[in-house]
Amino acid sequence: MGIRHLALDGSQKEYAAVILDRILLSALRVAMNFRCDGQPQLDYFPASAYGANEELFSFHSGKNLLRGGKYFVPRPSYRGVVVFFHGVGAGRSAYTQEICAFAKEGYLVYAYDNTGCMTSEGQGIGNLAQSLLDQKAFFAFLDEQKEVAGLPRYAVGHSWGGYTAFGAMNPAYHVDKVISISGFVSLPKMLISQAPALGKFEGLLKKALKRGYGSMAGEEMTEIIAKSNAKLLYIQGELDTMVPKKGNYDVLERRFQNDERVRLRLVKGAMHNPYWDHEAERYSRVLGKDKRLFARDYDVTTKVCYEHLNHDDPAILREMFDFLEEERP
Numbered sequence: 001m002g003i004r005h006l007a008l009d010g011s012q013k014e015y016a017a018v019i020l021d022r023i024l025l026s027a028l029r030v031a032m033n034f035r036c037d038g039q040p041q042l043d044y045f046p047a048s049a050y051g052a053n054e055e056l057f058s059f060h061s062g063k064n065l066l067r068g069g070k071y072f073v074p075r076p077s078y079r080g081v082v083v084f085f086h087g088v089g090a091g092r093s094a095y096t097q098e099i100c101a102f103a104k105e106g107y108l109v110y111a112y113d114n115t116g117c118m119t120s121e122g123q124g125i126g127n128l129a130q131s132l133l134d135q136k137a138f139f140a141f142l143d144e145q146k147e148v149a150g151l152p153r154y155a156v157g158h159s160w161g162g163y164t165a166f167g168a169m170n171p172a173y174h175v176d177k178v179i180s181i182s183g184f185v186s187l188p189k190m191l192i193s194q195a196p197a198l199g200k201f202e203g204l205l206k207k208a209l210k211r212g213y214g215s216m217a218g219e220e221m222t223e224i225i226a227k228s229n230a231k232l233l234y235i236q237g238e239l240d241t242m243v244p245k246k247g248n249y250d251v252l253e254r255r256f257q258n259d260e261r262v263r264l265r266l267v268k269g270a271m272h273n274p275y276w277d278h279e280a281e282r283y284s285r286v287l288g289k290d291k292r293l294f295a296r297d298y299d300v301t302t303k304v305c306y307e308h309l310n311h312d313d314p315a316i317l318r319e320m321f322d323f324l325e326e327e328r329p
Contacts, residue, residue, distance in 0.1 A: 024201065024208040025127065028191070033124040036117040038090030041298055043306065047071050050100035057112075059141035061134040064121040068092065068112025068138075071103040080324070081148045083138070083175075084111040085131065085157030085164040091118030095158065097310050098275060098317075102156070105321050108148065112138060129187055129213035131164040136214075139173045152176045154324050157183060159243065159272065163190075166221035169228035177231045179320050182272050184243045185251050186220040193247075222255045225262065233263045233323045235316065237270030237281075265319065275320075280311040 038044060047054040047069070054069040069092065072078070082102045086092045091113035092099065103109045114134050116122035142148060153175045157165030162183020168175045184190040188205050192198045198205055210218035225232060236249045249266060256262035267274035271281050283305070287293040291302045 024205055025212045029124075029126045032126055032128070034116075035122070035124050036088055036091060036114075038093060038118060039294060041293060041300070041302070042090075042304065044090060044093035045096055045306075045310075047096055047100050047103075050097050050104075052100040052103040057110075057141075059112075059137060061115055061137035064115050066112050066115065066121070066134060066137070067119040068110060071099050071109040071111065073103050073106075075106060078108045078151060079106040080108075080152040080154055080176075081142070082107045082109045082324075083142070083153070083155045083168065084109055085135070085155065085161030085168075086111065086114070086117070087157075087159030087161050088125070091120070093118055095161075098158075098312065101312065101317055102321075107154070107324075108151070110138075110142065127209075127213065128160060128163070128190070129209050129217035131160060132167050132213055132216055135164055135167055135173075139168075154178070156320070157181065158275070159183065162243075163187065163221065166224055166232075167216050169221075169224050169230045169232065170216065171228060171230075175230050177233070177324055179233045179235070179323065181235045181275055182237065182240055182243045183221075183234070183248070185222055185248050187217055189220075189247060190243075220251075222251065225252075225256065229261075231261045231263075231323075233265065233320065235265045235267065235274055235320075237267050237272060237274035239269065239271045240274075242272045263323070265316075267313075267316065275312055275316045277311050277313040280309055283308040 052071050052073050054071050056067065056069055058065055058067045060066070084092065084095060084099050084102070086095055092111040095111070099109050099111050113120040114125065115130050116125040154177045155165045155168035155175050156179040158181040162180035165178050165180045166183055166185065169178050187209060188202055191205065192202060206218035216224055234249065234252055236243070236245060238245065245266070249264060252262065253264055269278055273281055273284070287304065292298050293302055293304070
């Protein structure tokens with residue numbers, strides 16, 4: 001058979017592309033076919049422990065029912081709506097203290113567990129891009145809530161949630177300001193950093209993510225930021241190894257150094273949780289490295305001092321609050 005007979009026509013190329021997409025996305029689903037239900041050795045405290053109320057809500061993302069909470073301190077009116085996106089681990093429960101801090105500042109805070117996380121349905125998270133589909137479903141739900149009509153919208157997220165917060169800059173969601181904490185700016189590059197073998201297929205991976213999860217999933221979030229009218233505060237720890245400064249903070253700095261909408265904050269000496277004070281981050285490292293608290297064979301006799309672990313940096317919190325308050329309608 002001559003080589004010319006192996007050439008594919010347009011429809012065959014499209015079919016081949018779909019097959020490749022399915023192979024790549026299926027491999028990712030297998031790798032991420034786990035639920036994020038928190039650490040059984042840790043306590044997750046309710047909103048009441050931090051001086052706020054919580055009312056539960058739910059909505060569908062695809063076939064799965066996602067559950068969340070609306071956090072608030074009762075008052076005649078609210079400064080705005082904050083949507084808080086969680087990272088990998090324990091869903092919104094890992095951020096109750098920070099969520100309630102925004103509630104006590106006078107905001108209505110909505111936070112929910114992504115597919116495959118904590119109280120929400122789903123066999124597993126499947127793909128980090130799933131948070132973008134969950135986000136789209138959530139904003140459709142939020143648009144139907146009469147109590148938020150006319151209130152300015154803000155988005156906050158950490159790590160995976162910081163990536164999702166970038167997605168909230170999509171003009172369709174009508175978000176005025178976004179705070180991304182340690183968010184990665186490129187999902188394809190983040191996946192490749194965890195599985196270097198994927199580097200040979202970066203172009204195909206980008207196309208597969210776009211086909212499976214929408215155009216944002218395959219793009220660098222710098223493109224979403226550039227097209228948005230929303231303002232951005234990006235906060236990252238100088239010593240972050242999970243979402244390295246070089247491929248994230250530095251990328252944003254090069255692209256948006258002259259853009260007044262984008263504010264970058266590098267926290268000296270901080271790692272992946274720059275909203276914690278240095279003592280809390282140090283204590284977390286001790287629990288993880290020396291006490292092996294987050295390993296499967298953790299020491300069940302280890303006692304956790306939550307006064308040390310749950311200790312936010314008041315200066316970073318105030319910087320976030322001030323950012324949302326500036327030029328508020």
